[in-house]
Amino acid sequence: MREPLINWAGNVTYRAARVHRPTSLDELRRVVAGAERLRAFGTGHSFNRLADSDAEMVSVAGLPGGIELDTAGGAVRVPAGVRYGELATWLDAAGFALRNLASLPHISVAGAVATGTHGSGVGNGNLATAVTGIELVRADGELATLRRGDDGFAGAVVSLGALGVVTALTLEIVPTYQVRQLVYEDLPQAAFVENFDEVMSAAYSVSAFTSWSGPVIDQVWRKHVDVPEIEESWWGGHPAAEARHPIATVAADACTEQFGVPGPWHERLPHFRLEFTPSAGDELQTEYFVDRADAATALRALDGCRELIAPILQVSEIRTIAADDLWLSPCEGRDSVAIHFTWVRDAAAVEAVLPVLEEVLAPLAARPHWGKVFTMAPEVVRERYRRITDFDALVRDLDPAGKFRNEFLDRYLG
Ligand SMILES: Cc1cc2nc3c(=O)[nH]c(=O)nc-3n(C[C@H](O)[C@H](O)[C@H](O)COP(=O)(O)OP(=O)(O)OC[C@H]3O[C@@H](n4cnc5c(N)ncnc54)[C@H](O)[C@@H]3O)c2cc1C
The missing domain is CATH 3.30.465.10 (Uridine Diphospho-n-acetylenolpyruvylglucosamine Reductase; domain 3)
Known part of the structure; x- marks a missing residue:
């Protein structure tokens, strides 16, 4: 992460007066025991103040030991x-x-x-x-x-x-395992929405990208563990003729190999290569999770907001995730669809649109990505997590004095 401590997107300058980078477990234990308020940080790829601290921060990247x-x-x-x-x-x-x-x-x-x-x-x-x-x-x-x-x-x-x-x-x-990645373009949006489960189940991992500005889903990336047949027409879309970046105007050099060329899982499942800057770089991100059974309702509701979305959007990505039982997971208890927005880096413009999106998704009890930008009121976020009070109790149990709290957590935790 850059110094002074700034997140990857450059929209958050962390406020910590001291940043620790311990090189031994004992040193880390002393840092933790001696701090009044302390937050751990990773690679700073979150877009909000979740990792921030007004006192001390610590990275574990320098600890010894291997995989x-x-x-x-x-x-x-x-x-x-x-x-x-x-x-x-x-x-x-x-x-x-x-x-x-x-x-x-x-x-x-x-x-x-x-x-x-x-x-x-x-x-x-x-x-x-x-x-x-x-x-x-x-x-x-x-x-x-x-x-x-x-x-x-x-x-x-x-x-x-x-x-x-x-x-x-x-x-x-x-x-x-090996994965083959195929990119299809220009799926009519209506066909995509009506056949959502079938489209998203077409491969091991499927991501759909749209700019919310035309009648189509611009790209669907299918990541196969089988050997797929390339269909000339798929749900009304067609195979991409050239390698694609999810953002149509950006060259595909940073992207993982396409055209069904087999390769190891870790060089196909991410969209972006490790040695390149992922995504756009100059951006903000937001993401909401709803029950996969509500995907069509959510997509139609957002389509009604496209005039607000499109002018400040770089690209939207639609993905699915299986349900889990992790208390604060946005996919807790429900097979989910995640609808993501890569915005231009204009916080005021983004924060003006988010309440509208959050309102249209409210009947579906949308949960925001913890590491991205959202404006939902704390009590609304809390009512969408069935185990939030159990989590509050766990926090009190492990951290009775609130050493690991910050302003963000003070807002969302009890
Ligand atoms: C270009 C881009 C693409 C992205 N793509 C995706 C995506 O495909 N899917 C998705 O879901 N998200 C995505 N994200 C969001 C990203 O995955 C999350 O924000 C994630 O938390 C970033 O990890 P980090 O190491 O940078 O965490 P940080 O932002 O540094 O910290 C996040 C949280 O983790 C905690 N933490 C970090 N290290 C420790 C530790 N050692 N002990 C305790 N707590 C710790 C921090 O306290 C903080 O609460 C993307 C972000 C960017 C910038």
């Missing part, structure tokens, strides 16, 4: 500061894989898990669902380990950094 494979247990133990791109390259070389990845490989494992970051696929849970173990430094500086099945584990995975400084995560792995 450790537990082949018999079908798992890998990962230092929390490792980025998915590095983990994926390492795992693939060892013959293993993760079930899914987000659109970019640049984010830290702990930061992504803490916010419920996701990729796509009707059968794929978000990245936090792979977690089977969490190691963290608690407010008192002591180490704690939580394993799947332990009391409170389902609350501790998507933690928003509120429970302690995570030092390592254990993730489920599978044997490595």
